[in-house]
Amino acid sequence: MIRIRDRFGSPTKFRDLPDQVAAIRDAQRAIHGSDRATLQAHVARLRTFVQRGDAVASPTVLALGGALVCEAVQQVLGKSLYDVQLTAGLILAHGAVAEMQTGEGKTLSGLMPAVLHALASRGVHVATPNSYLAERDFQTLRPVIEHLGLTAGCLRDDAEQSARADAYRCDITYAPGYAFGFDYLRDQMTLRSAAGGRLGDQLRQRLRGTAPSTRLLQRGRRCAILDEIDHVLIDDAVSPLILSGTADREAPDAAIHRAAKQIADALVPAQHFDLARDGSGLELRPAGIEAIYADAALANDPQLRRAWHEYVQLALRASHQFQRDVHYIVTAGKVRIIDASTGRIFEDRTWNDGQHQAIEAKEGLRITSEQTAFARITRQRFFRLYDVLCGMTGTANGCAEELKEFYHLPVVAVPLRVPSRRRTLPTISCRGEEEKLDRIVDEARQCQQRSQPVLIGTHSIADSQRLAERFEKAGLQFALLNGKQDADEAELIAASGRAGTITIATNLAGRGTDIHLDNAATAAGGLHVIVSQHHAIDRVDRQLVGRSARQGDPGSVRFYCTLEDPIVRQAPWIARWLERRITDPQTASQDQDFSQRLAPMIAKQQDRNQRKQSNLRRELLERDLATQNLIVKPRTRSVQGIKR
Numbered sequence: 001m002i003r004i005r006d007r008f009g010s011p012t013k014f015r016d017l018p019d020q021v022a023a024i025r026d027a028q029r030a031i032h033g034s035d036r037a038t039l040q041a042h043v044a045r046l047r048t049f050v051q052r053g054d055a056v057a058s059p060t061v062l063a064l065g066g067a068l069v070c071e072a073v074q075q076v077l078g079k080s081l082y083d084v085q086l087t088a089g090l091i092l093a094h095g096a097v098a099e100m101q102t103g104e105g106k107t108l109s110g111l112m113p114a115v116l117h118a119l120a121s122r123g124v125h126v127a128t129p130n131s132y133l134a135e136r137d138f139q140t141l142r143p144v145i146e147h148l149g150l151t152a153g154c155l156r157d158d159a160e161q162s163a164r165a166d167a168y169r170c171d172i173t174y175a176p177g178y179a180f181g182f183d184y185l186r187d188q189m190t191l192r193s194a195a196g197g198r199l200g201d202q203l204r205q206r207l208r209g210t211a212p213s214t215r216l217l218q219r220g221r222r223c224a225i226l227d228e229i230d231h232v233l234i235d236d237a238v239s240p241l242i243l244s245g246t247a248d249r250e251a252p253d254a255a256i257h258r259a260a261k262q263i264a265d266a267l268v269p270a271q272h273f274d275l276a277r278d279g280s281g282l283e284l285r286p287a288g289i290e291a292i293y294a295d296a297a298l299a300n301d302p303q304l305r306r307a308w309h310e311y312v313q314l315a316l317r318a319s320h321q322f323q324r325d326v327h328y329i330v331t332a333g334k335v336r337i338i339d340a341s342t343g344r345i346f347e348d349r350t351w352n353d354g355q356h357q358a359i360e361a362k363e364g365l366r367i368t369s370e371q372t373a374f375a376r377i378t379r380q381r382f383f384r385l386y387d388v389l390c391g392m393t394g395t396a397n398g399c400a401e402e403l404k405e406f407y408h409l410p411v412v413a414v415p416l417r418v419p420s421r422r423r424t425l426p427t428i429s430c431r432g433e434e435e436k437l438d439r440i441v442d443e444a445r446q447c448q449q450r451s452q453p454v455l456i457g458t459h460s461i462a463d464s465q466r467l468a469e470r471f472e473k474a475g476l477q478f479a480l481l482n483g484k485q486d487a488d489e490a491e492l493i494a495a496s497g498r499a500g501t502i503t504i505a506t507n508l509a510g511r512g513t514d515i516h517l518d519n520a521a522t523a524a525g526g527l528h529v530i531v532s533q534h535h536a537i538d539r540v541d542r543q544l545v546g547r548s549a550r551q552g553d554p555g556s557v558r559f560y561c562t563l564e565d566p567i568v569r570q571a572p573w574i575a576r577w578l579e580r581r582i583t584d585p586q587t588a589s590q591d592q593d594f595s596q597r598l599a600p601m602i603a604k605q606q607d608r609n610q611r612k613q614s615n616l617r618r619e620l621l622e623r624d625l626a627t628q629n630l631i632v633k634p635r636t637r638s639v640q641g642i643k644r
């Protein structure tokens, strides 16, 4: 018997979910074994119901629609949808968020609501956190969707306009969340450019069938299904989507950036400037301003796009707050940004307002022109444009209030199909990095000796490389997954569940990664996850932990914690407590009691970080809603120095 827990009270539609699952099972018995043509005839009949006005969430549509999806999955993939998956699918069909633990089968759960909403024929957008997952889900589910007589498309990052339009003409379109937002902005630009044309031209275009509306990519925004909804709407929503273009030439103010770097290199912290303890802010002191404006020629350079001291501030930030292989990588002479929560490398994103150029100057690269923004929208405002918004995640806990407040989305928790067999081993605390790395190598060696596969999660590419060097020195075989290697990501992930494999990975191996165990690995205790450092946000840790013990498999997890960890440095009270414990010879720092006391302290700090970020997102949305602008007007240049 499935018990449903709605975090905000339990409206009838959610209380009835077990009955709705039973209705789907009954309907599937009636159509079981039907051939493809019969299934498609049922879909066509349902389509007429929905287009005549039956709600997608009406009992008939839910029961028959759910049954058709179950039957198609069975016939094409040979899998029988579990009750918990149907429950999650129903929650989405009712326009809510299903919280379903990691590994419980969200990919298949999202299929039923996608098919049901597609019956209304205006296109369903299924958004994933990244293009790897969009492609994977599209490839897995397309045969099932086509078996039902519907069409599916996928928006690839490098796809041309015509391929994008083709994907949008499908009943169900898979893509990373940001791709839908950028295409919306492109459509708005198309409409806006046409509105400026002369009336005669507009009439001629309409008569020839070349009116802007015929050149739009999207058919509207009827329904968005967001897989890993907390990533798409929360983690990724700290910055707006900005559609921009750049001239492919060196920046006119390149020499100024280089001069600013030289000045910044000579400035001393606490004498010329102050850095905020959490690394987010930087303030110049009077002595710093004095030093920066010592050369009057630089302050009056005609190529300045901003005040001269702001160039130096950008250069200081580039040196002190942006770390290579942590915040960005440098490949083929270009700075590429690393996404902090997924570990993915963005091919075509840049920091704005001169920060990217300051980092290029720091790295001694060609300094590119600043991008010109054409259109922008916050992800919050964009996803609120959909008639129906729903989604699923394994980690809604901690952001349910924000989903409710910003998107009016209730979160409904789906219970585990079978009890979890994950063992959480006591946290190991160390004084510093060096000791930690040695102990992680020892632990992985022991796992390997008993054929247990190990996945070690690191925060940054730099951390993963440091750990990899230790493993090399220790003569242990391992695989490295950090986005910098040429090796195929899917192959590395497939290999990481084999007996005795050691995989070192950034967050790339977190969210959405499905690691299959071989028999020997299962017999050896399943995947052992080592979290080498707590993340600032607890949902990112839980995603990594969720790679083990999936679908009732065995598995284990262990956290490491040191006095040098950023989260410990953020919270002096944790640092003091930890230091006492580590230096006290009476207490073994890795005992269960220690872990039980440390965990809530870390959780409290992670909660604070989450709230801080939530406030930033609220401010971003409020500003965006207040202006309601999409198209960015060219800025008039104004350069002001500091009056001394």
Ligand SMILES: Nc1ncnc2c1ncn2[C@@H]1O[C@H](COP(=O)(O)OP(=O)(O)OP(=O)(O)O)[C@@H](O)[C@H]1O
Pocket (backbone or CB within 6 Å): 079, 080, 081, 082, 085, 100, 101, 102, 103, 104, 105, 106, 107, 108, 394, 511, 512, 513, 514, 546, 550, 551
């Ligand atoms: N009904 C089913 N029968 C058999 N296997 C299933 C079924 N549903 C899902 N699986 C398998 O379970 C594994 C986990 O599924 P999936 O990756 O969709 O989980 P998830 O909930 O999205 O995980 P995560 O939260 O980590 O993204 C996959 O290997 C999938 O093939």
